[in-house]
Amino acid sequence: MADIDIRKIISADTSRAVEIGERVWWVGQYLPDDIFQCNAYLIERGNNSVLIDPGGHLTFESVRKKVEEVVPFSSIRYFICHHQDPDITASLKLIEEIPGLHPEAAIVTHWRARALIKHYALRLPIIDIEESGWQLDLDGRLLLFVFTPYLHFPGAFCTYDVESGILFSSDIFGGMTREWSLVARDESYFEDIRPFHEHYMPSREILLHGLLKLEELPVRMIAPQHGSILYGGLISFVIGRLKQLECGIFALAGDSTDIRRLSFLNKTLKDITNTVIVYRDFRDIANALLDILKRTLPAVSIEFYAKTGNGEPLCLSPGTRYRGAIEEPPAALKGVLGVERGAWAVENGGSYRKMLIPAALPELKAGVREWALVIPLFPREGGRAGAMAVIRLAHDVREDRDLDRMLGEMSGSFAIAVEREAFYRMLEAERCKFYEQSIKDPLTGLYTRFYMDETLKRLAHAHDRNGQYAISVVLFDLDHFKDINEGHGHAAGDEAIRQAASAMLGSIRASDIAVRYGGEEFAVFLMGNTPAECVIVAEKIRRKLAGLAFEGQLEGLKVTASAGVAIRMQKEPVAEFLGRADRALFQAKSSGRNRVVYLE
Template identity: 45%
Template sequence: MDTEYHPATQSIGQPHLDPRCAIEIAPRIWWVGCYLDGDPFQCHAYLIEDGDQSVLLDPGSILTFAETRRKIELVLPFSSIRYFICHHPDPDIVSAISLFQDQITREDACVVTHWRAAALLKHYGWKMDFWLIEKHDWTLQLPHHTLQFVFTPYLHFPGAFCTFDSASGILFSSDIFGGFTSGFNLVASSEDYFESLRPFHEHYLPSREILQHGLNEIQRYPVRMIAPQHGSIIPENMVGFMIDKLKTLDCGLLTSARDGIDVLRLSRLNQVLRDITQVVILYRDLSDIIAALLDVIRRILPEARSLELWTDDQEGEWLRFSEHSHFRPTPDGKPSLAREMLGREGREWDQRYPKGYALVELDEQGEQADALLIALRNERNQTVNGLAILHFTGKPALTLEVDAIVRQITRPLQITIERELLYQSLERDKKRYYQQSIRDPLTGLFTRLYMDDAAKRLIAMHARNHEAGFGLVIFDVDRFKEINDQHGHLGGDDVLRNIARIIAAESRSVDIPVRFGGEEFAVFLAGGTETDGASFAERVCKEVGKLRFDGRLAQVRVTTSGGLAQHRPGEELDDLIERADQALYDAKRTGRNRIVIAGK
């Protein structure tokens, strides 16, 4: 039994939304849907709380309504609901009414819908009356809300409509803006959510023209939030972006079926094509993308064994991504397969391979094996700048479904490679910028910013394990001001660089050498004893004393003084620094060019 406490209600602004709660998406407007684990096509129900004139939008199905009703009654009595809005007659949205309609005792309860939906819904035999939106001037006036109905025919149903609440600015958008989601994602977190909208709209809605008509109608209203039946709620900052992107989609995917493909095969193919898109959306690592793509492709081509990618890195080098390198880019020569076509215009490939691919035989470890070559193209100039090679365990049957897969997979693979190269470039930049942020540009030693974090880790380790002690040495260049005054800052910088080089050379990989400030350096000596620290400090002083310079610094002799303090369990960083600094002061006061141990 789950004994963990869960709140009954939440608000949409909370960081972690719980699908077991009724979630307030705007003042007195609630998500009361039922999350079905593992279902990428979640159905949402919404409640507008308005006393005994409350509204339930798209009640749900027999599978979901028990949970929806439980959530409703966390907010108000179910009997407070007068209006049940049904945006279309699909059973996942309306069939729940058959469960509860006999329990409704109020005579004014009604189903709000379009006449075209009512013509079908009447076959459920419900006792409630229909309240037809077109007969009420497309408006439902509540005590505290005005609901305006937006006619969006054929999206996806002839009598489809949306509901706009002028008080909150929420558009309850029915199927429009619906999407497939993985897990509970009630609110879209970024514009990437569009890629969850894309496959749903492409296959579920009839055409771009019809979709654009509906979107134009929606844009007549000041929409601040979109609450769809499926997918994720779209917040105000993404509303315009999603509308503009949806206007560019080619819908009616099922009309693109070729001759010879029956309905069942077309349905399977459509799922494969959609999942190919979803793979690129859901996964980031190239190895995960390739593995998932192979799983999808094998539904149509069970002989598919492996997939490797080649691309031009735009600097004259060819990179290979294969399972042998765990899909990390490996520099290689231009692949011999179709070598003469790489770097050429895409139309030349199309003339040679009208289907967009070529089936070839490869010599793999002395045996002939079949493989499919797929051209990858530069989006800007359409040159063939890459190659996907799909290897098989046996000769595949090249059906019309394979043609469709190749058409669908080419662009995602190109995007995947470009994204992988971008990720790796960003990772290199990130490491470089990080090093720049933690390294002093003059000496190459760590900065005080890094020192603070690293020292805290050493202190925490010492608190857990008293054997994990460490020491701190602070060095100061003796009479450095005189060097600067006589030889300028460039001369002083040269001295500091050379001393830093000595400190770095004497430090171990576990030590933390720091440019402490000005002519001061600090070294945290991990795991060492006081004797070890003193020996290290003496070596540094000795090596600094041996420094010789050329040019204008030829006559300069440099020494350094140091203060050593061993960390005490429980001691704060500032206290440790103060003790080492005091020891350094004592070294300066007693003659310089020496090491003093704190407390000695």
């Protein structure tokens, strides 16, 4: 396999035949102002020479002239036609009229193309590549045929020359060239390949199927029917990009035939979809969506409104950095949430409504109104709009079908992003609810032992690192509580506990932690207090409990409590710290109850 001098090919005069590989020639013709440049190729093999994709009426005279610069036209035994389109096959009728054709000249193609080529009423015989075992032997030079169905015809195939390593790729790797060159210069050429494939190829899955088959071959050069030749590192680069390409853009077209505009829309929609898939944080999603919208619109911000699970209005806007706030949409937009899909279409005639709405910062722009595009976000199947997107604009925009089509296609991804965020928020609210239930005692509203154990571990760790973060505890036990239960019933006992807990909460700071320690036992953890301050707090709570005035069934009941105070020493195990407070409490109860005892 001889080396390829790519620099020589790049600088070649394309008004003449150009050798692109060992005895492989480009013999096409450049057509000015035509983005679909058609390439023909010659494999020089004496009386077994091959002309690949001979072309149409517009180019054939030039093709013939260039072929005859290399070999007599009578040396061509095979005319490989990768498909039946006239830009590839219309010259076959002209070829038949050339005097002195090779006596065994034949057309080589797929049976599906043969079924259409026969309508030219040709005399030349047609060889089906399936019948030839998907290969063609040129007296020792082997051509392999690779079936790539639906790219972009049912019987599409490529031809691989084993000797040169050149893949004649038919429509695959073709380009819509604005400024044609025989060889693609750099990676920017993919922007010519992109619209060609988005337009011609039916889907990414079908394209990927064909690309994977071609990757099995040791390809050194790709010679496509349309556009420019690919060589070296560009081959793997282009294949990698094509694998990610969304194709079949005419499904988005409506009545548009502007392929480059459809390609741009296709890329925009893909970027929006990828944004929704890749990002988790809604702020990142919204900011990325805004950047994408700015490619086509004078967008300055985007905000969303939705209904939460309990029916509250949720606003996701840059004003709150998309953290979300319970906020009604502007009055002019209230009718959008909940609107029925059919009613919206009848009233607005499209996917969005352009309108003037109050400025995003009314406190700074009193009375100012801004242009905005309002898009209701509907569920995938019918129903009413559960959310809406509001795109604020720097200035007015012209409305047309392309804008409506673009926003209509985008709305699906917007809806998924907002629906997902609302769902996450519902889950978070439920999680917080269950967490609160797990750490709060349902009778008193005080923290549970479970929460106390977890919190004390963190507080003790901080105290061990820094002695300034001292921890104190006051353990309370309601005196003679058994008598309350037996004399008034358990419901009355619960009420006494509830009111005692309420009195404690009203006597401590927000930074202090009140815990239901046991049945009628309570613990209050204080941060950074001296022993004297802890005793003062304990006495304050004790007196407040003693002064509780009960009503109804408990009228006249007096509740007192005993308390034990301890301050943790650095490195002291939590169990020993609580044990000292418990001993202080026992001493308070043993010495007459309704008192506070502090033990060092």
